[in-house]
Each structure stands twice: as structure tokens, then as C-alpha cells.
Amino acid sequence: MNNLSKTTLIDQLTVEVYQNRNILGQEAAKAVVLKMKELLSNKNRIRMIFAAAPSQNEFLETLTKAEGIxxxxxxxxxxxxxxxxxxxxxxxxxxxxxxxxxDTVKPGVVHFIDSENSIEEECKRYADLLSEQPIDMVCLGIGENGHIAFNDPPVADFQDPSIIKSVELDLVCRQQQVNDGCFTDLKSVPTQALTLTIPTLVAANYLFCIVPGTNKSEALKHTLSGPITTDCPASILRQHGHCTLYADDDSFELVANG
Structure with a gap:
């Protein structure tokens, strides 16, 4: 595989390391496209969950240019x-x-979370939609505090009975939104959010985890080298039999150096 710096298996998690975030995003998108085409050749419809974060930019851009889907x-x-x-x-x-x-690829159906709705009603509505059929694929990232979706360490639960829930965002998570340039200062960042729970995410058949950049190196070290614990929620990915994590040399640096 071109530009692949390293590939390794950590527990059940496949890890691929690329030279930089551009190549990482492109290669992750190629893998997602291949899996989509494979599934669509055998199924009438597929169901996918996507993450929204600057770390996904190169991946999403490549995905919009893919042909034959x-x-x-x-x-x-x-x-x-x-x-x-x-x-x-x-x-x-x-x-x-x-x-x-x-707006570019125009999926047949897009279900948006409506956080202006009553929180209880919205959790039920979105949970019902998610539960209609199994989820085929999840494309996700990892936060600086090791979160997946908005399951920060204080609220993460590997046996969460909910499908989607409201959470308080921890300080590290909120500061990351400023670091990413999404908000000008900490006081502008909301303190609450709705998030799919960890069991909902890992119940999907295939997971593709895109984690570029130096600011993710500490979280990636805990994800790959530490214990599997809600102190680093992303560590649960090591127990998924069909998850590939895409890192670059920057995000993988602390893991590589022990």
C-alpha cells in the first residue's frame, strides 16, 4: 500500500499509519468506498454514521469525489x-x-439530530430511527480526551443502556473545540450535547476511525497502549473485530516512541 508507514494489530484493532493527514484521509476514504461498494453489491440499502470534526476533513473531501457509489x-x-x-x-x-x-453526495436519507427538540423526545425519535435496522458502518474520530462521539471519560459507559443520551461536556472536550478553531473562546462552547452511546457505535458491523495530528498523540497512546477503560473511551475499539484505525506519523508518534 502506497505511503503506508506502518501497520499493526493491537488486540483486535487494525492500525494503519500514514506519512501525513492528507494521505491518511485519502486512504481511509478508499477503504470506506471499497466496503460501501461491497455491501451495496449484496444489500439493497446500507446505513452509516458519520463524525463531524476538522480531523475528518481530508477523509470527507476524498469521499465526496469517489465514483461508482x-x-x-x-x-x-x-x-x-x-x-x-x-x-x-x-x-x-x-x-x-x-x-x-x-450536499455533494446526496444520500437517499439523512437523519439529523434535532437538539432544539425536547431532549427526551429527540432521544426517543433518534433511537427509534437507529434501531430500525443494524448499522453497517461508522466513520469516527477520537477526541483529545479519548472520547468517541461525545462520550467523554466522566460520562462514558461501555454497558450504556441508552442508544442516545444527553451529556455534560468536560473541560478538555470543550477546549478542544476552541483548539480546532470551531469557537473563538471557551465560554462560547456549549456545555451540553446529545451523543450516540458507546454500545450504539461499536454495535456497527464495520468501524473506520480517522485520527490525524499531533494534538491526538496523547489520546492515541492511551487508546492503543493503556488499559481498556472508560478513562480512555476509545480504548474499547481494541475489542471490535472489524475496526481499522487510521493514524499519521504525528498522531502515532508517542505510541511509536513507547
């Missing part, structure tokens, strides 16, 4: 949304994915 047979979800931001806010995750992916 019948997106009209794709039902798409996203995995989290802020509570308290108006529908017009540029930081809304649904808007992020709409602008960077959905």
Missing part, C-alpha cells in the same frame, strides 16, 4: 450534536456534514 441507497446518521446552538449556527455538526458531505 449509489448514494441514493445510503441512509446516513451523525453521532452527536450540541444542545443550545441555533439551527443556523455554523458549529452545528449536522450543518458541518451537510456542507462537507451530504
Amino acid at each position: 449509489d448514494w441514493s441507497r445510503v441512509t446516513a446518521f451523525h453521532m452527536d450534536e450540541y444542545i443550545g446552538l441555533p439551527a443556523s449556527a455554523s458549529q452545528r455538526f449536522g450543518r458541518f456534514l451537510k456542507e462537507r458531505l451530504f
Whole structure:
């Protein structure tokens, strides 16, 4: 495989390391496209969940250019949304994915999380939609605190009985939103969000985890080298038999150096 720096298996998790985030995003997208085509050759429809974050930019851009996918047979979800931001806010995750992916590829169905709805009603509505059929694929990232979706360490639960829930965002998570350039300062970042739970995410048949950049190196070290614990929620990915994690030399640096 071109530009592949390293590949390794950690527990059940396949890890591929590329030279930089551009190549990482391109190669992850190629793998997702191949799996989509394979599934669509055997099924009438597939169901996918996407993450909204700057770490996904190169991956999403490559995905929009892929040829030969019948997106009209794709039902798409996203995995989290802020509570308290108006529908017009540029930081809304649904808007992020709409602008960077959905408006271009035009999936047959897109289910957006409506955090302006009653929280209890929205959790039930979205849970019902997610439960209609199994999820085929999840494309996700890892936060600086090791979160997947908005399952920060204080609220992460590997046996969570909920499909989607409201959570308080921890300080590291909120500061990351400033670091990523999504908000100008910490006080502008919402303190609550809706998130798909960890069991919902890992119940999918195939997971593709895109983790570029030096700012993710500490989280990636704990994910790959530490114990499997909610102190680093992403560590649960090591128990999924069909998950590939895509890193670059920057994000993998602390793991490589022990």
C-alpha cells in the first residue's frame, strides 16, 4: 500500500499509519468506498454514521469525489450534536456534514439530530430511527480526551443502556473545540450535547476511525497502549473485530516512541 508507514494489530484493532493527514484521509476514504461498494453489491440499502470534526476533513473531501457509489441507497446518521446552538449556527455538526458531505453526495436519507427538540423526545425519535435496522458502518474520530462521539471519560459507559443520551461536556472536550478553531473562546462552547452511546457505535458491523495530528498523540497512546477503560473511551475499539484505525506519523508518534 502506497505511503503506508506502518501497520499493526493491537488486540483486535487494525492500525494503519500514514506519512501525513492528507494521505491518511485519502486512504481511509478508499477503504470506506471499497466496503460501501461491497455491501451495496449484496444489500439493497446500507446505513452509516458519520463524525463531524476538522480531523475528518481530508477523509470527507476524498469521499465526496469517489465514483461508482449509489448514494441514493445510503441512509446516513451523525453521532452527536450540541444542545443550545441555533439551527443556523455554523458549529452545528449536522450543518458541518451537510456542507462537507451530504450536499455533494446526496444520500437517499439523512437523519439529523434535532437538539432544539425536547431532549427526551429527540432521544426517543433518534433511537427509534437507529434501531430500525443494524448499522453497517461508522466513520469516527477520537477526541483529545479519548472520547468517541461525545462520550467523554466522566460520562462514558461501555454497558450504556441508552442508544442516545444527553451529556455534560468536560473541560478538555470543550477546549478542544476552541483548539480546532470551531469557537473563538471557551465560554462560547456549549456545555451540553446529545451523543450516540458507546454500545450504539461499536454495535456497527464495520468501524473506520480517522485520527490525524499531533494534538491526538496523547489520546492515541492511551487508546492503543493503556488499559481498556472508560478513562480512555476509545480504548474499547481494541475489542471490535472489524475496526481499522487510521493514524499519521504525528498522531502515532508517542505510541511509536513507547
